[in-house]
Amino acid sequence: MxxxxxxxxxxxxxxxxxxxxxxxxxxxxxxxxxxxxxxxxxxxxxxxxxxxxxxxxxxxxxxxxxxxxxxxxxxxxxxxxxxxxxxxxxxxxxxxxxxVRELAAARWLYGIGGSSQTFDWGGLSWRGMARRIARIIFTDPISPAWPLPVTLPAEEAGNESFPIYGYEFRSGESLLTDVEEMPNGPDLDFHPRKTGNQFGWDLRIGSPYLSGPSFEYHLQAEEQQLTDVNVKTVGQEKVTGVHGIGDGSEWDMVRGGAAAPVSAGLARDTKLTVKTANRTTVDKRSAGYLASRLNTYQQWSFSVQDIDVAALRLGSILQVHSRGDEWVNDGITQHRVLGFAGDLSTPSTISLTLETI
The missing domain is CATH 2.40.10 (Thrombin, subunit H)
Incomplete structure (x- = not known):
């Protein structure tokens, strides 16, 4: 570059x-x-x-x-x-x-004085719920100072329900995060857009993962494009059970949870607070939380030289070939791009945040 x-x-x-x-x-x-x-x-x-x-x-x-x-x-x-x-x-x-998601943390589904509303959505998939939330938070004409140039995909039907009560004062960011953390909840990306001299964002919604062009590299290549490679194995976050805590107090509290089989290893549990009075929702959220923390995982990070950054997307897959390394197994590892960053002082280098598949 x-x-x-x-x-x-x-x-x-x-x-x-x-x-x-x-x-x-x-x-x-x-x-x-x-x-x-x-x-x-x-x-x-x-x-x-x-x-x-x-x-x-x-x-x-x-x-x-x-x-x-x-x-x-x-x-x-x-x-x-x-x-x-x-x-x-x-x-x-x-x-x-x-x-732009920083703005969603300071916006609600209603304008000032509208917190008496209840939103009880049904008949949508979680992708559809994400689109519905983003539409209101970023594009609805709640006031002339509200809409942003965000392009949204079509709404998607499904069998999910999502009650939201105004008195809970749930920000748009907390709602989007809730959807992402549901079992098979979609990853979200506000991708930068430019059409002529007009700028904006395209909301991309994963199924549940985002996707993008793939790239291929060799860890032992003579002319190395990968730098600052680090392979971290994370076990600290592993749990085998989740106590799901819903609305209410003392013995009237809604309680649920999820547990892994004993074959998952030494028991280590945690708790999850969910703002709902619905036991089914508490159990679903607990199961999703447990599934994402049931196993250790590898977290690779590295920088790459001269990648086509205009084609790179959150969700792009990077395949890394390795042979003969003292720790990394022989063969191909695949890494989903969760984030990428740049610094104008080193313009040819893009730093990547990755999830090993």
Whole structure:
């Protein structure tokens, strides 16, 4: 990759309109995690008036501006601009930005004063539930200051039900997380989009996993593209039973859970609190929680050189061939991409967060 193929664009969060391409002197971005990132802009070199700089970088309107990190014109990351630090001595402006799901943590299914509502959805799959929540949280005209340019897939029918009571004050992020953690709950991705000069997001919903183009590498290749390889085996999170705790108090509390067979190993249990009075829902959530923590798992991490980052997706599969290693088994391991990140100081290297299949 050549550094000059990277570009940084600022756009308007509601209209999706491209505002300005601005050259950053440094910056980091990350997909697949709601983690604050930052870019540095040398204001004295940009030729912007104070008023234009204030407006462009959202000084008084956090989240009204979005930073797009583009590779050869294709956005690979969109981050809502939130905070900034300015150093008068150098003229450097450091802007902080974060994934759009940060906004879902501060939005509810109703506007201010609407918490008396009950949402009792049925006849949808969990994919359909995710789409319904995202539609309300990101695109419904609850107020003129509400909708974002998020493209949604079609709603999907199914046999699930999902009652949501206004008095619980469940944020959009907590609801989306609930859906993701259901048994066979779908992975979600707000993928950056650009059509002409219009920016936005496409909501991708997994079945239950997200998918994308595959890539292939060799661990012992003479010209190595993989760097900083680390293979971690995680056993600390393993449990064999879950006490599911629902609504209520003392002996009136809704209680359920899930347990693994004794062949799963030495007993070690945990508890899970679920905001519901439905025992079936408590048991389902407990079973899903247990299934994801019943076994040890390998967690690979590595960086890759010169990957086609415009084609890379959350859910892409990376196949790694290995032979003769002291720890890694011979053969092919497959790794699902859960996140990826970049730093403008090392533009040809993409860091990956992976789930071994």
């Amino acid at each position: 050549e550094k000059n193929l990277w570009s940084t664009v600022i756009w308007d969060a509601q209209s999706g309109d491209r505002l300005e391409e601005v050259e950053a002197s440094g910056g980091t971005w990350q997909r697949g995690a709601v983690t604050e990132q930052s870019h540095v802009f040398p204001l004295r070199n940009l030729g912007l008036s104070r008023a234009v700089a204030h407006d462009l970088f959202g000084k008084d309107r956090p989240r009204d501006r979005v930073l797009a990190q583009c590779w050869d014109g294709t956005p690979v990351y969109h981050g809502l601009l939130i905070d900034s630090d300015y150093a008068p001595e150098t003229g450097a402006l450091t802007v902080k930005h974060i994934d």
